Amino acid sequence: MSIKTMREAINEALHQEMARDSRVIVLGEDVSGGAGGTSGQREAAGGVFGLTKGLLPRFGEARVIDTPISEAAIIGAANGAALAGLRPVAEIMFADFVGVCFDQILNQAAKFRYMFGPNAKAPLVIRMTMGAGMGAAAQHSQTLYPLFTAIPGIKVVTPSNAYDAKGLMIAAIRDDDPVIFLEHKMLYGESCEVPDEPYALPFGEAALVRSGDDVTIVAFARMVNFARAAADKLAAQGIHCDVIDPRTTSPLDEDMILESVRATGRLVVVDESPPRCSLAADVAAMVAERAFGYLKAPVRQVTAPHTPVPFANDLESLYIPSPEKIIQAALATMASR
Amino acid sequence: MQLSREQLLQAFRSMVKIREFEERLHIENPKGEIPGFLHLYAGQEAVAVGLCEQLTERDYIISTHRGHGHCIAKGCDIPAMMLEIYGRADGLCNGKGGSMHIADVTKGMLGANGIVGGGQPIAVGAAIACKMRGDGSVAASFTGDGAANQGTVFEAMNLAVVLQVPKVFMFEMNGYSEHTGGSYSTGAKDPVQRIRGFGIPVFEADGFDLFSVYDAVRQALEISRNGGGPTAVYAQTTRYYGHFEGDPMLYRAPGEVERLRAENDCLQNFRRRVTEAGLLTAGDLDGIEVEIRALVDHSVVAAKAGRGHTPAELLTNVYASY
Numbered sequence: 001m002s003i004k005t006m007r008e009a010i011n012e013a014l015h016q017e018m019a020r021d022s023r024v025i026v027l028g029e030d031v032s033g034g035a036g037g038t039s040g041q042r043e044a045a046g047g048v049f050g051l052t053k054g055l056l057p058r059f060g061e062a063r064v065i066d067t068p069i070s071e072a073a074i075i076g077a078a079n080g081a082a083l084a085g086l087r088p089v090a091e092i093m094f095a096d097f098v099g100v101c102f103d104q105i106l107n108q109a110a111k112f113r114y115m116f117g118p119n120a121k122a123p124l125v126i127r128m129t130m131g132a133g134m135g136a137a138a139q140h141s142q143t144l145y146p147l148f149t150a151i152p153g154i155k156v157v158t159p160s161n162a163y164d165a166k167g168l169m170i171a172a173i174r175d176d177d178p179v180i181f182l183e184h185k186m187l188y189g190e191s192c193e194v195p196d197e198p199y200a201l202p203f204g205e206a207a208l209v210r211s212g213d214d215v216t217i218v219a220f221a222r223m224v225n226f227a228r229a230a231a232d233k234l235a236a237q238g239i240h241c242d243v244i245d246p247r248t249t250s251p252l253d254e255d256m257i258l259e260s261v262r263a264t265g266r267l268v269v270v271d272e273s274p275p276r277c278s279l280a281a282d283v284a285a286m287v288a289e290r291a292f293g294y295l296k297a298p299v300r301q302v303t304a305p306h307t308p309v310p311f312a313n314d315l316e317s318l319y320i321p322s323p324e325k326i327i328q329a330a331l332a333t334m335a336s337r
Numbered sequence: 338m339q340l341s342r343e344q345l346l347q348a349f350r351s352m353v354k355i356r357e358f359e360e361r362l363h364i365e366n367p368k369g370e371i372p373g374f375l376h377l378y379a380g381q382e383a384v385a386v387g388l389c390e391q392l393t394e395r396d397y398i399i400s401t402h403r404g405h406g407h408c409i410a411k412g413c414d415i416p417a418m419m420l421e422i423y424g425r426a427d428g429l430c431n432g433k434g435g436s437m438h439i440a441d442v443t444k445g446m447l448g449a450n451g452i453v454g455g456g457q458p459i460a461v462g463a464a465i466a467c468k469m470r471g472d473g474s475v476a477a478s479f480t481g482d483g484a485a486n487q488g489t490v491f492e493a494m495n496l497a498v499v500l501q502v503p504k505v506f507m508f509e510m511n512g513y514s515e516h517t518g519g520s521y522s523t524g525a526k527d528p529v530q531r532i533r534g535f536g537i538p539v540f541e542a543d544g545f546d547l548f549s550v551y552d553a554v555r556q557a558l559e560i561s562r563n564g565g566g567p568t569a570v571y572a573q574t575t576r577y578y579g580h581f582e583g584d585p586m587l588y589r590a591p592g593e594v595e596r597l598r599a600e601n602d603c604l605q606n607f608r609r610r611v612t613e614a615g616l617l618t619a620g621d622l623d624g625i626e627v628e629i630r631a632l633v634d635h636s637v638v639a640a641k642a643g644r645g646h647t648p649a650e651l652l653t654n655v656y657a658s659y
């Protein structure tokens with residue numbers, strides 16, 4: 001056990017699974033880098049955010065594959081390799097680039113098993129960075145997990161900390177279905193205690209990050225930190241919150257959310273995505289249908305606005321939900337009745 | 338090919354604008370006031386200028402993530418670009434686009450683009466509009482060594498040939514695609530032949546030499562402006578800075594950039610050619626450098642003091658009317 005950043009924890013998971021299972025391969029743009037360069041140094045990158053460092057020297061070019069800039073071919077090749085018995089971990093550098101290869105996810109990976117029957121399994125993982133906060137603007141900052149969650153046949157993972165990230169990555173690689181694994185850029189440097197040995201965390205089991213009787217706050221990825229910060233401040237005012245991190249949006253741990261709402265009667269959902277067809281809307285609808293009688297106040301959604309992600313720092317910080325907005329939403333649920 | 342004195346001065350001015358702009362951003366960026374990623378164009382000036390000097394405001398270009406040079410060459414306003422890069426409300430795109438998404442549609446500049454390969458099909462569409470107007474205008478796109486392997490680029494090349502539209506594909510090969518050498522990711526032994534395979538005539542150019550690029554573009558435009566369909570220019574060049582600002586460039590041999598700067602800089606090459614031929618004097622060129630340095634200087638000062646946004650501005654321009 002030692003303190004590791006989320007970057008280190010995911011990297012360790014990749015190392016351990018590649019060592020354990022020779023069917024695991026990694027492919028993507030600059031996952032090692034340096035090929036064809038004039039310095040002669042391979043692994044000049046190890047992934048643009050350093051997530052795949054050390055894999056090439058350890059496992060070699062046959063299993064750590066630098067690709068051209070060809071997202072449709074990357075995910076298509078990962079699909080085919082998975083159908084043919086490998087366990088590919090493909091990288092799409094920024095989730096936004098999924099636009100280039102969406103067919104391979106939407107119509108191919110997601111549907112093999114259903115269309116072809118259970119012998120057709122596609123155990124691939126697609127790693128993507130996501131999220132705003134770096135001034136990277138409209139084409140490099142989206143969260144997009146609501147889009148993926150809406151596709152039957154795809155599992156979607158949204159870790160909020162290093163410990164979960166490692167266990168969920170290992171589970172993703174071992175899973176027999178296609179998994180989209182979304183890494184929030186602003187969380188890469190965040191650290192916590194992470195066991196050195198491999199471990200898998202089950203999909204569809206939320207984490208209760210903080211407990212309290214007054215308000216249920218459900219938050220995703222980076223928003224879990226914001227929800228925890230908001231809950232700390234609310235506790236100082238005597239308002240105690242359950243903070244739930246679903247960890248995977250598909251499958252979603254509906255039971256933990258429902259159980260909490262039945263106890264608190266109040267729900268705030270925090271989602272860094274725009275509001276329409278968001279996870280916030282999804283959870284709110286689920287609770288409205290299945291726990292309506294327990295609600296003491298209207299459900300509050302704290303989301304980004306219905307706009308692309310702006311470039312300027314001042315606008316970007318208005319765009320991203322803040323702990324302050326979560327506090328206001330929780331107080332609003334306390335105010336009704 | 339003979340350029341007039343005015344054309345020579347104008348081309349040099351445009352190259353100096355790009356160089357000074359980028360060198361200054363390299364100095365300003367570490368101060369932490371510029372959001373997001375910066376991909377600098379220094380070293381490649383002759384490519385953008387060799388093309389854009391022969392375009393008018395009726396012609397279109399579409400750019401890439403490394404877009405400052407293309408924008409400047411197409412006539413985008415320098416102070417407005419600087420405001421944009423600093424994320425100010427008065428920026429060329431209201432501070433919402435930033436370095437990777439600068440555009441000035443009124444000048445036929447259809448945008449820098451954060452998606453590699455996103456622009457080339459868009460330029461085919463602009464070329465359809467040019468063809469329908471029948472005024473001899475063209476659309477051009479810039480494509481790097483890395484982008485040249487994106488499926489969208491292949492589709493755009495094929496569609497342009499099928500439709501016989503006035504489209505110029507400018508390939509600017511700076512030798513790298515992020516941290517990977519350009520040669521690694523292109524399977525074809527002869528990438529020029531690959532473009533010809535689509536049915537597109539290709540004119541090769543030395544991207545370190547404005548005159549070479551200018552000449553190749555001139556030949557391409559002669560075809561595309563006169564109903565001959567799409568053409569391509571293929572130019573070798575280099576970039577002086579990392580893929581993005583902050584890139585340690587572990588993939589490049591030590592001293593490679595310094596050697597290229599000393600021995601094969603496109604601005605120095607131009608200066609030598611025109612002064613040795615007696616076309617312009619060192620004084621002419623120095624004067625332009627002083628003038629542009631002042632312009633960039635004043636742009637940075639103005640950008641640092643630029644206007645921030647009101648919260649309401651977050652919600653504008655999502656739709657025609659919101």
Ligand SMILES: Cc1ncc(C[n+]2csc(CCOP(=O)(O)OP(=O)(O)O)c2C)c(N)n1
Nearest residue numbers: 097403451452453481482483484513514515
């Ligand atoms: C669809 C997509 N894939 C990947 C990237 C990340 N990326 C940005 S620039 C770049 C390399 C581009 O190389 P090249 O086309 O040679 O242009 P250069 O940077 O050399 O100007 C990559 C991989 C992206 N922005 N968009």
Ligand SMILES: [Mg+2]
Nearest residue numbers: 481482511513
């Ligand atoms: Mg390149």
